[in-house]
Amino acid sequence: MHFTVIMRILGILMMLFSLTMVPPMVVSVIYQDGQVNFFLEAFVLILIIGFLVWLPVRNKQQELRVRDGFLITVMFWVTLSLSGAIPLYVSDNPDMRFVDAYFESLSGLTTTGATVITGIDALPKSILWYRQQLQWFGGMGIIVLAVAVLPMLGIGGMQLYRAEAPGPVKDSKLTPRITETAKALWYIYLTLTVVCAVCYWLAGMDWFDAISHSFSTVAIGGFSTHDESIAYFENHWVELVAIIFMILSGVNYALHFAVIRSRNLIVYFRDPEFKFYAGLLVAVSLFTVASLYFTKTYSLNESITLGVFEVVSIATTTGFATADFAHWPLTLPFLLFVIAFVGGCAGSTGGGMKVIRVLLIYKQGIREVKRLIHPNAVIPVKLGKKPVPDRVVEAVWGFFSAYMFMFVFMLIGLLATGLDQVTAWSAVGACINNLGPGLGEVAYHYGDLNDVAKWILCFAMLLGRLEVFTLLILFTPAFWRR
Amino acid sequence: MHFTVIMRILGILMMLFSLTMVPPMVVSVIYQDGQVNFFLEAFVLILIIGFLVWLPVRNKQQELRVRDGFLITVMFWVTLSLSGAIPLYVSDNPDMRFVDAYFESLSGLTTTGATVITGIDALPKSILWYRQQLQWFGGMGIIVLAVAVLPMLGIGGMQLYRAEAPGPVKDSKLTPRITETAKALWYIYLTLTVVCAVCYWLAGMDWFDAISHSFSTVAIGGFSTHDESIAYFENHWVELVAIIFMILSGVNYALHFAVIRSRNLIVYFRDPEFKFYAGLLVAVSLFTVASLYFTKTYSLNESITLGVFEVVSIATTTGFATADFAHWPLTLPFLLFVIAFVGGCAGSTGGGMKVIRVLLIYKQGIREVKRLIHPNAVIPVKLGKKPVPDRVVEAVWGFFSAYMFMFVFMLIGLLATGLDQVTAWSAVGACINNLGPGLGEVAYHYGDLNDVAKWILCFAMLLGRLEVFTLLILFTPAFWRR
Ligand SMILES: [K+]
Ligand SMILES: [K+]
Numbered sequence: 018m019h020f021t022v023i024m025r026i027l028g029i030l031m032m033l034f035s036l037t038m039v040p041p042m043v044v045s046v047i048y049q050d051g052q053v054n055f056f057l058e059a060f061v062l063i064l065i066i067g068f069l070v071w072l073p074v075r076n077k078q079q080e081l082r083v084r085d086g087f088l089i090t091v092m093f094w095v096t097l098s099l100s101g102a103i104p105l106y107v108s109d110n111p112d113m114r115f116v117d118a119y120f121e122s123l124s125g126l127t128t129t130g131a132t133v134i135t136g137i138d139a140l141p142k143s144i145l146w147y148r149q150q151l152q153w154f155g156g157m158g159i160i161v162l163a164v165a166v167l168p169m170l171g172i173g174g175m176q177l178y179r180a181e182a183p184g185p186v187k188d189s190k191l192t193p194r195i196t197e198t199a200k201a202l203w204y205i206y207l208t209l210t211v212v213c214a215v216c217y218w219l220a221g222m223d224w225f226d227a228i229s230h231s232f233s234t235v236a237i238g239g240f241s242t243h244d245e246s247i248a249y250f251e252n253h254w255v256e257l258v259a260i261i262f263m264i265l266s267g268v269n270y271a272l273h274f275a276v277i278r279s280r281n282l283i284v285y286f287r288d289p290e291f292k293f294y295a296g297l298l299v300a301v302s303l304f305t306v307a308s309l310y311f312t313k314t315y316s317l318n319e320s321i322t323l324g325v326f327e328v329v330s331i332a333t334t335t336g337f338a339t340a341d342f343a344h345w346p347l348t349l350p351f352l353l354f355v356i357a358f359v360g361g362c363a364g365s366t367g368g369g370m371k372v373i374r375v376l377l378i379y380k381q382g383i384r385e386v387k388r389l390i391h392p393n394a395v396i397p398v399k400l401g402k403k404p405v406p407d408r409v410v411e412a413v414w415g416f417f418s419a420y421m422f423m424f425v426f427m428l429i430g431l432l433a434t435g436l437d438q439v440t441a442w443s444a445v446g447a448c449i450n451n452l453g454p455g456l457g458e459v460a461y462h463y464g465d466l467n468d469v470a471k472w473i474l475c476f477a478m479l480l481g482r483l484e485v486f487t488l489l490i491l492f493t494p495a496f497w498r499r
Numbered sequence: 500m501h502f503t504v505i506m507r508i509l510g511i512l513m514m515l516f517s518l519t520m521v522p523p524m525v526v527s528v529i530y531q532d533g534q535v536n537f538f539l540e541a542f543v544l545i546l547i548i549g550f551l552v553w554l555p556v557r558n559k560q561q562e563l564r565v566r567d568g569f570l571i572t573v574m575f576w577v578t579l580s581l582s583g584a585i586p587l588y589v590s591d592n593p594d595m596r597f598v599d600a601y602f603e604s605l606s607g608l609t610t611t612g613a614t615v616i617t618g619i620d621a622l623p624k625s626i627l628w629y630r631q632q633l634q635w636f637g638g639m640g641i642i643v644l645a646v647a648v649l650p651m652l653g654i655g656g657m658q659l660y661r662a663e664a665p666g667p668v669k670d671s672k673l674t675p676r677i678t679e680t681a682k683a684l685w686y687i688y689l690t691l692t693v694v695c696a697v698c699y700w701l702a703g704m705d706w707f708d709a710i711s712h713s714f715s716t717v718a719i720g721g722f723s724t725h726d727e728s729i730a731y732f733e734n735h736w737v738e739l740v741a742i743i744f745m746i747l748s749g750v751n752y753a754l755h756f757a758v759i760r761s762r763n764l765i766v767y768f769r770d771p772e773f774k775f776y777a778g779l780l781v782a783v784s785l786f787t788v789a790s791l792y793f794t795k796t797y798s799l800n801e802s803i804t805l806g807v808f809e810v811v812s813i814a815t816t817t818g819f820a821t822a823d824f825a826h827w828p829l830t831l832p833f834l835l836f837v838i839a840f841v842g843g844c845a846g847s848t849g850g851g852m853k854v855i856r857v858l859l860i861y862k863q864g865i866r867e868v869k870r871l872i873h874p875n876a877v878i879p880v881k882l883g884k885k886p887v888p889d890r891v892v893e894a895v896w897g898f899f900s901a902y903m904f905m906f907v908f909m910l911i912g913l914l915a916t917g918l919d920q921v922t923a924w925s926a927v928g929a930c931i932n933n934l935g936p937g938l939g940e941v942a943y944h945y946g947d948l949n950d951v952a953k954w955i956l957c958f959a960m961l962l963g964r965l966e967v968f969t970l971l972i973l974f975t976p977a978f979w980r981r
Pocket of ligand 1: 130237334
């Protein structure tokens with residue numbers, strides 16, 4: 018392992034991250050909310066620590082190997098989330114303990130959107146801005162992670178998306194080098210953000226809310242500047258904008274890239290993952306709207322507006338709310354939660370297991386049935402018209418069972434801290450899927466949980482965001498050998 | 500499909516099954532409980548229906564193909580469970596509706612042991628006997644299913660246990676023909692039953708309870724002649740006998756066969772599945788006893804006796820009770836329930852996903868981690884020292900995801916009927932794993948559930964017992980084509 022090079026990178030990362038304290042300082046000055054000194058404090062602190070980490074190893078230059086990628090990816094997120102917690106911790110409003118500040122910071126950066134804060138409307142504007150901004154920067158990190166890093170590491174079948182590998186997005190021929198890839202996709206991300214903010218403003222938000230919510234929408238984050246989330250605005254245009262941009266942000270950014278380059282919207286519908294994603298959203302929306310209407314929960318009008326919004330919000334793992342879906346009748350809360358396990362497309366800012374993996378598992382299940390009927394036939398698993406290598410299918414299985422195993426493992430941990438079953442399973446689900454809101458006691462916020470539970474859920478958020486194996490592998494002796 | 504031949508077999512099966520009404524009739528006469536006419540009625544009814552099914556196709560002789568095996572296996576269990584419901588339905592004590600009689604019959608035959616009856620102590624002796632006997636005959640069917648039929652059909656990786664396939668139990672060289680295999684293993688089953696009954700009697704049960712409980716112990720069934728289950732006897736010797744025979748019955752019968760033939764107990768410990776099974780029981784027992792003791796739930800003495808008994812009972816999926824484990828502190832009820840998903844060894848009368856599959860999934864998970872660290876290495880999954888064919892590993896994955904998918908699917912169904920989350924998930928878990936008792940409202944019995952929920956749970960029991968694919972495949976158009 019090239020520890021010194023990794024330290025150098027993390028030092029630079031912290032120094033760069035310290036600059037993200039500047040926009041909240043500007044906001045604080047504009048709104049005169051008295052937080053400017055706290056952000057200045059955090060700025061100096063992070064800059065100095067980053068500098069001190071970087072200084073002794075500043076001349077270390079070594080080519081990093083793939084194996085270093087696991088450690089650097091994990092350390093990247095741990096360093097950022099620790100740094101991000103600093104302003105929340107030093108501020109006097111909200112007055113947070115360290116565990117809460119860290120939970121909020123990690124929840125922001127992983128775009129989970131679970132919050133431990135109540136009384137969000139009463140927070141200083143600069144703190145509100147900062148929370149939203151955490152999600153936006155988190156989203157930038159996730160795109161690089163999902164489109165460049167995980168395929169390179171080969172996590173859970175994501176080698177399928179290696180630029181040189183055969184696969185559904187081969188057409189997009191991403192420039193193999195991470196920086197080039199990142200630049201191209203960040204440009205799309207930035208454009209989406211700007212368009213989203215303008216649309217929110219046109220729909221009736223003020224500029225502050227429009228920009229803030231565009232950050233957390235495009236990042237599939239779910240943080241809001243209001244306790245009531247999107248319901249606060251009581252505005253169907255705002256909801257429509259949110260729905261459109263949540264759906265767009267749940268799509269593989271490499272696919273957006275391919276569409277833009279080919280200037281042909283049909284390219285979306287040639288992608289098997291996109292088709293499955295769109296089909297699932299439509300099917301679950303129809304079912305939900307029908308259920309809400311026929312159980313007389315809402316009028317037809319409300320069933321459509323509230324139903325579709327919540328389905329898109331939960332299925333893409335955004336976590337915005339216009340209705341109290343946790344108390345919808347029958348099986349709907351549970352059903353929506355299960356759909357969140359599917360999550361967004363690979364290469365998007367969404368969470369969950371990713372649509373492509375669920376699609377591959379489904380196809381493999383079909384193959385097993387065919388094999389039982391025709392025991393001697395050779396039946397490949399195909400995506401579009403291309404067969405998927407067995408190696409990839411095996412990796413997806415490995416991912417699925419590790420995901421389930423860790424889910425149950427952390428669930429047992431939460432139960433052991435004394436939570437009830439519904440709260441415990443939905444909290445783990447909401448965090449590992451980077452969704453945000455849960456059911457039971459965590460339907461609105463996570464503030465009342467005990468500290469051990471909060472730490473377990475921090476682990477869950479990180480585990481989900483790093484697609485399980487990137488983090489788990491660091492706990493194996495084999496990784497550290499040699 | 501050879502429908503006429505299948506009809507002939509089912510007709511014969513019913514006529515044979517009608518004979519199982521004779522022992523309860525004898526019991527009824529001995530104890531003068533007034534049920535003899537009901538059993539006689541059932542006997543005649545089943546015999547006549549069986550005869551009428553058999554008569555028109557009695558001369559049809561055709562070689563059955565593997566594909567017929569799926570249909571015949573499912574029809575075998577459906578026919579038996581319908582026939583088995585008849586005496587319970589016609590009897591006046593208990594006075595059961597059809598859905599309840601069928602639930603009880605299927606629960607008996609699949610050795611699930613979930614009951615819809617309350618006031619078991621007050622039932623006529625012949626009915627009590629009949630319930631226990633259902634489990635015992637169910638166990639006989641399961642052994643054939645598990646050791647001969649499923650390997651032949653290749654369900655969920657069970658081709659591993661084909662007599663001619665390489666695998667851990669190759670040593671046992673089972674006579675390939677089903678009848679020979681069945682005879683050899685039934686002999687072991689019968690011997691275990693007799694020894695178990697004698698031990699129960701020596702431990703202090705009366706003969707009726709000793710035989711009755713030997714039936715449901717060896718079948719991993721869990722039915723009892725008392726509402727309080729094993730706790731009724733307040734006898735540690737009885738509990739010890741139950742523990743020993745539950746553990747033995749959770750072992751692959753082909754492995755018992757190999758041990759008997761080699762006259763060498765070491766053969767058990769050469770089997771990777773047995774080692775994992777034994778290790779898991781020991782580890783979970785230690786954890787449970789420690790948890791019970793340190794949470795001050797029981798004294799040390801009670802923690803050991805109650806803890807070990809419940810762990811063995813739940814982990815082997817028997818479902819006997821000496822304590823109200825559903826209300827144990829913290830995470831224990833949930834943990835034990837998760838262990839029930841692992842279940843017994845393949846080729847045993849136990850339920851769950853089977854130890855060998857969980858072991859293979861675990862090994863495949865380890866392989867994925869190794870592959871991430873060494874992307875270019877060829878790493879086989881091994882059992883003992885033999886590599887497992889990729890085909891088998893893939894089938895196990897398919898099994899796992901189909902199991903999880905059907906679990907969630909039926910859970911959504913139960914929630915839609917209005918059950919609370921804990922009751923719903925534990926009921927599906929208890930039924931698909933053929934365990935029996937659940938948590939929440941089904942901690943003691945299933946009588947209070949609505950009818951739709953009962954039918955869904957019947958499906959769950961059958962699905963679990965037929966290892967998902969045998970039943971699911973009948974719902975695919977491809978199966979019926981040609
Ligand atoms: K989210
Ligand atoms: K059972």
